[in-house]
Amino acid sequence: xxxxxxxxxxxxxxxxxxxxxxxxxxxxxxxxxxxxxxxxxxxxxxxxxxxxxxxxxxxxxxxxxxxxxxxxxxxxxxxxxxxxxxxxxxxxxxxxxxxxxxxxxxxxxxxxxxxxxxxxxxxxxxxxxxxxxxxxxxx
Amino acid sequence: xxxxxxxxxxxxxxxxxxxxxxxxxxxxxxxxxxxxxxxxxxxxxxxxxxxxxxxxxxxxxxxxxxxxxxxxxxxxxxxxxxxxxxxxxxxxxxxxxxxxxxxxxxxxxxxxxxxxxxxxxxxxxxxxxxxxxxxxxxx
Amino acid sequence: xxxxxxxxxxxxxxxxxxxxxxxxxxxxxxxxxxxxxxxxxxxxxxxxxxxxxxxxxxxxxxxxxxxxxxxxxxxxxxxxxxxxxxxxxxxxxxxxxxxxxxxxxxxxxxxxxxxxxxxxxxxxxxxxxxxxxxxxxxx
Numbered sequence: 001x002x003x004x005x006x007x008x009x010x011x012x013x014x015x016x017x018x019x020x021x022x023x024x025x026x027x028x029x030x031x032x033x034x035x036x037x038x039x040x041x042x043x044x045x046x047x048x049x050x051x052x053x054x055x056x057x058x059x060x061x062x063x064x065x066x067x068x069x070x071x072x073x074x075x076x077x078x079x080x081x082x083x084x085x086x087x088x089x090x091x092x093x094x095x096x097x098x099x100x101x102x103x104x105x106x107x108x109x110x111x112x113x114x115x116x117x118x119x120x121x122x123x124x125x126x127x128x129x130x131x132x133x134x135x136x137x138x139x
Numbered sequence: 140x141x142x143x144x145x146x147x148x149x150x151x152x153x154x155x156x157x158x159x160x161x162x163x164x165x166x167x168x169x170x171x172x173x174x175x176x177x178x179x180x181x182x183x184x185x186x187x188x189x190x191x192x193x194x195x196x197x198x199x200x201x202x203x204x205x206x207x208x209x210x211x212x213x214x215x216x217x218x219x220x221x222x223x224x225x226x227x228x229x230x231x232x233x234x235x236x237x238x239x240x241x242x243x244x245x246x247x248x249x250x251x252x253x254x255x256x257x258x259x260x261x262x263x264x265x266x267x268x269x270x271x272x273x274x275x276x277x278x
Numbered sequence: 279x280x281x282x283x284x285x286x287x288x289x290x291x292x293x294x295x296x297x298x299x300x301x302x303x304x305x306x307x308x309x310x311x312x313x314x315x316x317x318x319x320x321x322x323x324x325x326x327x328x329x330x331x332x333x334x335x336x337x338x339x340x341x342x343x344x345x346x347x348x349x350x351x352x353x354x355x356x357x358x359x360x361x362x363x364x365x366x367x368x369x370x371x372x373x374x375x376x377x378x379x380x381x382x383x384x385x386x387x388x389x390x391x392x393x394x395x396x397x398x399x400x401x402x403x404x405x406x407x408x409x410x411x412x413x414x415x416x417x
Contacts, residue, residue, distance in 0.1 A: 001140040001142075001279040003279075003313060003314065003416060003417070005313060005382060005384060007384075035142060035144060036142065036276075037178060037274055037276070039315060039380050039382060041380070041381060041382050041389055043389060043390070043391030043392075043394065044391055044393075044394070045329065045330055045331040045391070045393055045394055046331075050234050051184065051233075051238045052184055052230060052233075052234060053184040053185075053230055056219055058218045058219035059219050059227065059230055061218060061219075062216070062217045062218055062219050062227050062230070062231075063230060063231060063234060065216050065217070066210065066214075066216060066217075066231050069216060070209075070348075071344065075344075077340070077343050077344060077347060078340045078343070078344075079336045079339060079340055080334055080336035080337050080339075080340050088337065088340050091330060091331055091337055091340070091341060092340075092341060092344050094329075094330075095328050095330060095341060095374075095375055096234075096235055096374055096375075097234055097235075098237070098238075098376070099329045099376075099379060099394075100379055100380045100381065101238060101239050102178050102180070102239045102241055102380055103180060103239065104144060104178060104180050104272045104274040106144060106146075106272065111180055111182060111272045112182070113182030113183055113184070113270070114182075115183075115184055116182065116183070116184055116238075131391070133382045133384065133389045135315055135382040137276070137314075137315070137415070137416075138142060138276075139142070140279040140281075174281060174283060175281065175415075176317060176413055176415070189373050190323065190372075190377045191323055191369060191372075191373060192323040192324075192369055195358055197357045197358035198358050198366065198369055200357060200358075201355070201356045201357055201358050201366050201369070201370075202369060202370060202373060204355050204356070205349065205353075205355060205356075205370050208355060209348075235373075235374055236373055236374075237376070237377075240377060240378055241317050241319070241378045241380055242319060242378065243283060243317060243319050243411045243413040245283060245285075245411065250319055250321060250411045251321070252321030252322055252323070252409070253321075254322075254323055255321065255322070255323055255377075276415070277281060277415075278281070
């Protein structure tokens, strides 16, 4: 049993889904495991992880529209507003999605389904550099 | 340290929770690990995983009612509608729940709490065959 | 490759976020792994896990306010009410957050980001003793 780790950075420019499936696949390939698991871990509380359909771009547009309606920027409910109207909504959206996702490695490949992509979900308006730890374990 | 993998299929017939705790327990037993972890991974973007109470069936009914109210089929917000009024809501419900869940194996058994069941959460109306990868790791 | 497990108990006194980052760090330190992963697993269906900002206490206040507005106690939608008006909302809030979280261990430390804390999210009003299994794996 072996393990490998790597920290990658995803540059973001506003709210949206930023796919890093290819980076995760490359890392899995480099790790050289035929059976095992990959964990992706997001080191932030105003961005998160999500697995979503990667075929029709409208899915990403609709997902954003839903989260923005559910947790609107500038919601009068929030007290924590000093860092901007999009800060507390970003924390809530992160809580509603994932900080870590574990994907099995089967026959040397990530077990992502046909339509599944692995995304960083950016919730802040300003550009950010987001750090994700990839950890592969297996043999 | 050893590991085992198995892909199981859950047949669904409309929105609802489909328990596969027994399949996960059987696989854990077959893997023969006294200490370790089990990861369940759902290979779809319109069905997901959730751990919920398995005692009163009303809990499942209420959970569905909540998600249907929060993300109604045919919501005018959505542009991605070609695959039906329940397609985009299915993606959103998947994002709001889990694609992967990791459960420790303690003294040869899954560490599920007394009232916890492991469920596939189907979000589409039509029947589907849903694939879940089980991955056990430990010794 | 080695592994260690420990069950910890978090005492709660009403809805809120109860941080156990220090307990997770101590356990990781005791396990003595330089590279690996820590999984935290919550054995309940009316309390859950979440990673959130641990700097400004208002973030926790706002997060609670949001979840209480989204899933209000005594919601007329729910049938499962025998265990109290806060019971079914607790199950829903658990489904919307996490039951298990996996964090990489990098250079002998949890890869929590600068502002990330690891919390038990209590959803019930009455005091509870909540059991969390910690599982460290690596070398």
